[in-house]
Amino acid sequence: MTTEKSEILKLNNNTFEYELKQAKGPVLVDFWAEWCGPCKQMDPVLGKLAEELAGEATIAKVNVDESPALAQKYGVQSIPTFLVFKDGVEVSRKSGVTSPDGLKMLLD
Template sequence: MKSSNIGLWIAGAAIAWCAWIVLDMAEPLSSQGTAYSTLPEVKNATMPVLVEFYADWCGPCRSVGPVVEDLSREVAGRAKVVRLDVDAESDLAASHGIRSIPTFIAFKDGREVARESGAISKAKMLQMLGL
């Protein structure tokens, strides 16, 4: 590489970096609370909804599953709790940006208001629902 080409390499790298920033910013993040959910249980809900994205083969998902089921019974009438299998509903999981499981997303009025990944406590789930 000639020393006279260094300026071209730097300019090319700067242009590529700027293009990457522009393209990355073009799609809003759903975790900012601006995106509406495509889940029917969320779109039509008149109360807060907590969605757990899980898989049957996931150890942490299996350990938190009974807690989620218990929470669902506990908040019946005040909130809705939905478990969504990412293997069966991969398109929905992808549309919500799920990259790790379990992931919990709380929705109010169809909009995402909170997101947590990993096995969380029932108290944290209640907090996400605003209860």
């Protein structure tokens, strides 16, 4: 697995499907870009959530500039967009800056 210090998975076209299948529990995927101010605003929120939910849920990121096919496949038209997958199937989504509680609600 590709993990950063905060245990946020970095996914791309090659690793997305595999990591979704390997994950235990729900997976929250943040579709983002380096140039996106609101996306950067969400970084500390996601880091905190990853620590808080370690072992219960997986937090992951997809850079839409590096993996545009994934963004297109899942109909991501604005960023940040958060998709939640359970057993490899999308179960919920939300776009825009979101509170930690809002993200937790998506995961439930």
